[in-house]
Structure formats: structure tokens, C-alpha cells
Amino acid sequence: MSKNSKVLNLKDKISGNEVDLSLCNLTEVPVKELALLPKATVVDLSCNNITSLPPEFCSLTHLVKVDLSKNQLTCLPDDLGNLVSLQHLDLYNNKLTALPISFSQLRSLKWLDLKDNPLEPGLAKAAGDCLDEKQCKQCASKVLEHMRAIQDEVDRAREKRLLREKELEKKREAKQREREAREKEARKREKAEEKEKRRKEYKAQMAALAAQEQQQKKKSEDKKKKNGQATDKVVVESAPKPRRSLVGLVFKLLLLLLLGLVGVAAACQLADLQKEAMCVPIRAAMNDGLSWAKKQEDVIRQLVQNLSSVGVQQPALHLAV
Structure with missing residues (x-):
């Protein structure tokens, strides 16, 4: 049908x-x-x-x-x-x-x-x-x-099955929480390690900068020492100058003394005191001094030249050392 x-x-x-x-x-x-x-x-x-x-x-x-x-x-x-x-x-x-x-x-x-x-x-x-x-x-x-x-x-x-399923679900959730906690802890460790790595890198950079500054400072000190040695050489080179100045001073004193004697002699001459007891020895001394000075002029010139040559040789010797 x-x-x-x-x-x-x-x-x-x-x-x-x-x-x-x-x-x-x-x-x-x-x-x-x-x-x-x-x-x-x-x-x-x-x-x-x-x-x-x-x-x-x-x-x-x-x-x-x-x-x-x-x-x-x-x-x-x-x-x-x-x-x-x-x-x-x-x-x-x-x-x-x-x-x-x-x-x-x-x-x-x-x-x-x-x-x-x-x-x-x-x-x-x-x-x-x-x-x-x-x-x-x-x-x-x-x-x-x-x-x-x-x-x-x-x-x-069914209730038992549901209960088992709930328990399994709780276990899965607990495992999930544990896994998330481990992952969180791992991320935390990674961040800490990264932070420590950056800190070490920063310290290394600072140490490198400090070493560089120390090296530059050392170079500067070495340069200063070299400059100081050069200054000492300059000082040594200029040391003979006081000798030349001393010779000149002695020469000037002698010249002044002679001028003084000439002045006194002139005074005696102008005052018509040539035959006075005071002027006679002065005039005689002046005449002797002029005579001696004329004799010693060449000697003094040679002495000055010798002293000058000695002052120039000593710095050269110091530089060689």
C-alpha cells in the first residue's frame, strides 16, 4: 500500500x-x-x-x-x-x-x-x-x-561520570594553572636574566670607559712627565745665564768703581786739589787702574768668551745624557 x-x-x-x-x-x-x-x-x-x-x-x-x-x-x-x-x-x-x-x-x-x-x-x-x-x-x-x-x-x-569529568576538569584546570604558573615563572626568570645581562653589559661598558679614561689619564701623565723633562732641560739650558749675569755684574762693579775713581779724580782736578794729600793717591790709583784696565781688557774679553762657551756646552751635554 x-x-x-x-x-x-x-x-x-x-x-x-x-x-x-x-x-x-x-x-x-x-x-x-x-x-x-x-x-x-x-x-x-x-x-x-x-x-x-x-x-x-x-x-x-x-x-x-x-x-x-x-x-x-x-x-x-x-x-x-x-x-x-x-x-x-x-x-x-x-x-x-x-x-x-x-x-x-x-x-x-x-x-x-x-x-x-x-x-x-x-x-x-x-x-x-x-x-x-x-x-x-x-x-x-x-x-x-x-x-x-x-x-x-x-x-x-551518569552522576559518577559527571563527577569524574568534573574531577578530571579540575585536574586539567589545576595542571593548566600549574603550567601557566611555570610559564609565568619562566618568563620572570627570563626577564631577571635579561635584566642581569643588561646590568653586566652596563658594568662592562662602564669598566671599559673607566679603563679608557685611566689609559688616557696615564697617557696624559706620561705626556706631562715628558713635558716636565723638557722643562728641566730648558731650565738646565738656562742655568748658565746666572754665570754670565754674575760676570757682567762683576764687570759692572769694576766699571762703577773705576767711574767712582774717575769722578773723585775729576773732582780733585776741578777743585785744584791735585796736590792735596787726599787727591794725590787717588790720582795715582786712577792712573794705575787705567793702565791695568788697558792691560787686562783683552784678558777680560777672553774670560767672558770662555765663560760663554762653557755655558753653551753644558746644556748640550745634559741633552745628550
């Missing part, structure tokens, strides 16, 4: 609030068409070839009774618990081994049939037999209790 034919024939399957789709050889549930019939709260899908229910089936929250017996269902959708209005569910003679965890949320469920399904032992024990109305009601109650217990275990496991 095609989809269009299902849409066209679906109204023929409605009777009051019930839609009878049993024995229609269906392989899937016409969810969209059922969603357009919110007043159809009872759906009979038994005796078909349905292997699974689509996730959209869980949006049919208006359903109160669903019969899926004698199909090929191997599993139910995970969100089956969204069918909050569901009170009667017939899953007889399918291939179910387990129920979704959300099954525990079917709080309105009052009747359940799970006979002839290869259920896992725990679920099969909770379901028990469903041979009459009472047993089917007990099946619904016990299966819901069983599924709530599983839900609790799942919740606890």
Missing part, C-alpha cells in the same frame, strides 16, 4: 477515537497521518511487519492505547517516555530484548503485555506472565518499577 493510498484510506480506518490499522501489511507507522488526527487516541497496529518505530512516533502524545502485538519490533525509540498519556501498551509477540530507559517515565501506564519476547532475564522476571487483566496490570507496575531502578542506576552512573 503506497503512502498516498494510506492517506486516502486512513479515514476509512477511523471509528470514533480509534484507528484500526491491523492486518494492513504495514512495514512502517504512518506517523504524519496519525498526527493529523489528534482525537484518535487509540491505534491498533497489530499483525503487521513493523520492525521499528520512527523517533517521530514519540511526538504522538495524545495516544492513550497502542496495540503493536504480532509485529517484528526489535527495539523501541529512546524517547518513548514522551508518550505521557499512554495507559495501555501491547507488545505481545515481537523480538524485543530490552526497553528504553525513558520507559520509566510512562507514569500513566496501567496495562502492559510483553509475552513472547526474548527479554533479558531481569526484565523478563519483572514482566512475569500476562494471562489476564490483573497480571497485565501487575506487569505494567513491576516493569515500571524495574525500569525506574535501572533509571536510578543510570542516573547514578
